[in-house]
Amino acid sequence: MNWLILAGVFWAAAFITNIVLANSRWSHTTLVRLTIPVLFGVTILVIWEALVHAFGISAAILPAPSDVGATFMNSTDMLWEDFRQTVLKGALRGYVIGAVAALVTAVLIDRSPFLTQGLLPIGNFVAALPIVGVAPILVSWFGFDWHSKAAVVVIMVFFPILVNTVQGLREADAMQRDLMKTYASSYMQTLIKLRFPAALPFVFNGLKIAATLALIGAIVAEYFGSPTRGMGFRISTGVGSLSIDLVWAEIAVAAMAGTAFYGVVAWIEKKVTYWHPSQRG
Amino acid sequence: MTKTLPAVLAVLFGLVVIWFLAVAPMNIRVALDVADRAGETVVPVKSLDRRDTSVWVLMANNAAFVADGYNLKRPRLPTPTQVGQELWKSTGAMVLKGRTWSKRSLIFHGWVTLRSTLWGFFLGTTTGILLAVAIVYSRAAEMSLMPWAVISQAVPIVALAPMIIVLSSQIGVEGRGFPKAVISAYLCFFPVLVGMVKGLRSPTSEQLDLLKTYSSSGMQGFLKLHVPASIPYLFTSLKVGIAAALVGAIVGELPTGAISGLGARILIGDQFGTPLAIWSALFAAAILAGALVTLLDRTQAIVLRKMGMRA
Numbered sequence: 312m313n314w315l316i317l318a319g320v321f322w323a324a325a326f327i328t329n330i331v332l333a334n335s336r337w338s339h340t341t342l343v344r345l346t347i348p349v350l351f352g353v354t355i356l357v358i359w360e361a362l363v364h365a366f367g368i369s370a371a372i373l374p375a376p377s378d379v380g381a382t383f384m385n386s387t388d389m390l391w392e393d394f395r396q397t398v399l400k401g402a403l404r405g406y407v408i409g410a411v412a413a414l415v416t417a418v419l420i421d422r423s424p425f426l427t428q429g430l431l432p433i434g435n436f437v438a439a440l441p442i443v444g445v446a447p448i449l450v451s452w453f454g455f456d457w458h459s460k461a462a463v464v465v466i467m468v469f470f471p472i473l474v475n476t477v478q479g480l481r482e483a484d485a486m487q488r489d490l491m492k493t494y495a496s497s498y499m500q501t502l503i504k505l506r507f508p509a510a511l512p513f514v515f516n517g518l519k520i521a522a523t524l525a526l527i528g529a530i531v532a533e534y535f536g537s538p539t540r541g542m543g544f545r546i547s548t549g550v551g552s553l554s555i556d557l558v559w560a561e562i563a564v565a566a567m568a569g570t571a572f573y574g575v576v577a578w579i580e581k582k583v584t585y586w587h588p589s590q591r592g
Numbered sequence: 593m594t595k596t597l598p599a600v601l602a603v604l605f606g607l608v609v610i611w612f613l614a615v616a617p618m619n620i621r622v623a624l625d626v627a628d629r630a631g632e633t634v635v636p637v638k639s640l641d642r643r644d645t646s647v648w649v650l651m652a653n654n655a656a657f658v659a660d661g662y663n664l665k666r667p668r669l670p671t672p673t674q675v676g677q678e679l680w681k682s683t684g685a686m687v688l689k690g691r692t693w694s695k696r697s698l699i700f701h702g703w704v705t706l707r708s709t710l711w712g713f714f715l716g717t718t719t720g721i722l723l724a725v726a727i728v729y730s731r732a733a734e735m736s737l738m739p740w741a742v743i744s745q746a747v748p749i750v751a752l753a754p755m756i757i758v759l760s761s762q763i764g765v766e767g768r769g770f771p772k773a774v775i776s777a778y779l780c781f782f783p784v785l786v787g788m789v790k791g792l793r794s795p796t797s798e799q800l801d802l803l804k805t806y807s808s809s810g811m812q813g814f815l816k817l818h819v820p821a822s823i824p825y826l827f828t829s830l831k832v833g834i835a836a837a838l839v840g841a842i843v844g845e846l847p848t849g850a851i852s853g854l855g856a857r858i859l860i861g862d863q864f865g866t867p868l869a870i871w872s873a874l875f876a877a878a879i880l881a882g883a884l885v886t887l888l889d890r891t892q893a894i895v896l897r898k899m900g901m902r903a
Contacts, residue, residue, distance in 0.1 A: 333732035344735065351736035372762045429599030433607075439835035440881055441842040443750075444855070444874045447862035452668065526748040531846060534750075535862055542751065550754040562751045569746035 318361030325354040374556040382556040383563060389545075390564050396541040398568045400457035401529035405464025409525075410518060413469045417476035418502070427477055434477070438470040446532040460532040460541075467528040468521035472514070479513025480506055512587045515580040522573045526565060608672055617647040618669035619661030624650060626664065627657050670871050678872040695852070698876045704853040706880060708769050708841040712776020713834050719777060720784030720833070721826075727785075728792045728818075745782050749775055750843055772853075776840035780833040787829025791822025824901060827892035834884045842877060854880070 329347050337343050356376045362368070363375040370378060383390065420426045446463050453459035483506045491501045533543025542561050549558035624634045624642060635653040636642055642650065651658055662671050670678075679698070686697040693700050723741070726733040757771040795817050803813045845855025854873045861869030 329736055330732040333730075333735050338731065338735070347732070347735040348739040351740065373759060425599050426603065428596050429601075429603030432596060432600050433603055436882065436885075439832075439885065440878050441839040443839070443843055443846070444858050444870075444877060446846075447858060448867065448870055451862075451867075523746050523748075527750050527843070530748050530750045531843065534846060546751055546754060550758060555755070555758070558755060562747075562755065565751040566743075566747040569748055570743050573742075573746040 314361040314365040318358045318365075321357050322354055325350050371553045371555055374559060378556050379559040379563065383560040386557065386560065390560060392540050393542045393545050393561065394564055394568065396457065396538070397460070397529050397533065397543065398526065398572075401460030401532070401541070402464055402525040402572075404457070405461035405529065406468055406521065406525040408461065409465035409468035410472055410521065412465065413472035413517070414476055414514070416469075417473050417480060420477060421480045427481075431474065431477060434470050434474040438474055442467050442470075443528060443531045446528070447535045450532055450535045455536045455538055460529045460537075463532040464525045464528040467524045471520045471524070472517035475513045475517030475520075476510060479510025482506075482513065483509040511584045512580075515576065515584060518576050519573060519580070522576045523569060526569050526572065530565065611669075611672055615667070615669050615671050616651060616658050616661055619664055619667050620647050620650050620654070620658060622664055622666070622668055623657050623660040624654060627654075627660060632657070666865060666867060668867070670868055674868060675871045675875060678868045679875055682872055683876070698854070698857070698872065701852055701854050701857050701873070702876055702880055705838070705841050705845070705855065705877070708772035708844065708853070709776055709834070709838045709884075711769065711773035712840055713780055713837040715773055716777035716780030716837060717784050717830065717833060720781040720829075721788050723781070724785050724788030724792060727789055741782060741785055744778070749778050749840070750846075752778075753844055756844075772841050772844035775844040776837040779840040779843075780837040783829040783832040783836060784826070787825045787832075788822055791825030792818045794825065795821045820899065823899065824892075824896060827888065827895070831885050831888050831892075834888060835881055838877070838881050838884065 329350055332338065332343050332347055335343070360375045360377060363373060374382075420430055443463070445466060449462045449466070450459040453462050487505055487509075488501065491505050496504070530543040530546070533541045534547055537544045542565055545561050546558050549555065549561065621642065625639060628634050628637075628639060634642075634657065636645060661667070664670075667674070682696060682698040686694060686699065691697060723733075723737060727737055728734075753771070753775055756774050760771045760774070799817060799821075800813070803817055808816070841853070842855040842858075845853040846859060851860075854877045857873035858870050861867065861873065
């Protein structure tokens with residue numbers, strides 16, 4: 312019971328603090344902007360911890376955050392190995408290959424308006440499909456190691472990036488193109504100095520969507536067969552052997568990796584497309 | 593529409609041609625193994641030697657067996673016609689035989705997936721709209737929720753899927769529908785949230801001022817200005833949301849050992865080594881996604897026309 316009261320008090324205090332902070336005159340400072348969401352997240356953890364203790368929930372069902380934290384600290388070696396297998400080898404390599412392939416394809420297609428017209432609707436449609444389903448096929452084609460995971464990621468990230476890039480390459484308006492023509496610039500010069508920079512906000516939109524997809528692809532592919540390491544492997548065997556705290560530790564790693572991946576792409580976007588209205592706010 | 597259609601068809605045709613051509617090199621090894629077992633002579637004779645030979649050399653040396661690759665029972669890459677036949681066998685042909693709801697019918701499995709998708713879509717859309725209203729009307733909610741909403745999408749949901757299933761079965765929710773719907777909702781709420789926040793904030797300051805001169809209350813302003821203004825944004829994000837919900841339902845079936853649903857068909861096809869089942873389930877999922885998005889697109893056109901927004 313004490314746990315419930317504690318959680319209730321903490322929740323009320325955090326709730327009031329956040330409202331006061333958000334309406335205070337410091338609400339635009341970086342410190343407050345960080346404090347409010349962090350406090351929100353900590354409150355959820357506190358309530359979770361309290362519920363687990365108050366109702367005596369078995370660790371085989373839902374371990375308390377403190378237990379997950381302890382497991383995390385005790386198995387950093389294993390978590391690092393899984394991280395390397397799934398994120399660095401599978402997801403990241405697939406992401407880079409897929410992104411480069413999509414960018415090159417977009418530039419090539421862009422030369423033919425007919426192809427562009429035909430491919431945009433198809434690409435948009437394919438980008439909305441549950442492509443993760445091809446995972447078992449690719450695992451049987453490329454074997455159990457990271458190659459098949461990277462292949463799944465390549466297919467998943469290809470279409471969102473392709474569609475966004477093709478759309479972005481049409482962004483430079485007629486006036487700007489005419490200006491480049493009066494400078495007697497070649498196709499390549501126009502592409503590199505005008506059209507590609509103008510497409511960058513769209514490209515990054517695709518890259519950000521793809522960043523969240525990449526990890527999903529790499530983890531799902533591991534459910535269909537993997538060497539005895541990797542985050543998806545550990546999660547599926549962890550559920551089977553009831554080491555749920557380890558599963559949650561892997562989820563924490565996946566969450567951090569996903570957020571960091573997205574954060575890095577968003578950070579690069581901010582540095583590269585600083586001139587775009589959406590970044591100047 | 594009339595201008596893009598020929599282009600789309602041409603590109604589709606090109607893709608099918610590439611697919612057909614790819615079947616030969618993809619399947620030559622399997623075709624040769626089958627021929628070898630049937631007692632035919634293939635070059636090289638030993639299967640171990642064949643493994644070290646490139647597919648192009650194999651095709652050149654065994655030109656007679658290349659065609660066999662197009663008619664295998666368990667191909668590495670089935671031909672488009674094989675996939676089409678399998679699709680028809682497990683949908684239309686089942687209906688004709690009056691076994692629409694048999695366990696082998698993709699209509700049955702599609703319906704199972706569709707049900708979770710629609711529940712997840714409903715849950716996710718409701719959550720998204722409610723959160724969007726909270727975010728638009730409360731600064732505290734915006735500052736605490738928005739960063740987490742973004743982070744939630746960067747967290748790979750598939751990692752959480754097994755835990756959601758363990759938890760919901762412990763809470764006492766029977767059946768696999770509920771966890772799948774939760775996973776769908778998780779993927780679906782974000783586009784709706786983002787779209788609705790944009791939509792609810794889309795009225796211009798002139799429009800807001802006009803309402804003030806009418807001395808309208810906050811509620812009236814919400815119902816008569818903000819909500820109608822957000823409808824086009826809502827439909828755009830609903831189309832993204834329903835596709836995401838379908839992805840969620842299928843992902844929810846993949847790692848959990850489900851026995852019915854399109855994701856389960858993929859899983860079972862993988863375990864029993866029947867690639868045709870995987871391919872036909874994939875195409876059924878694609879058709880379902882297309883149908884759902886088109887349905888919403890039509891609804892959007894009708895609703896917006898009734899509201900007098902687009903001629």
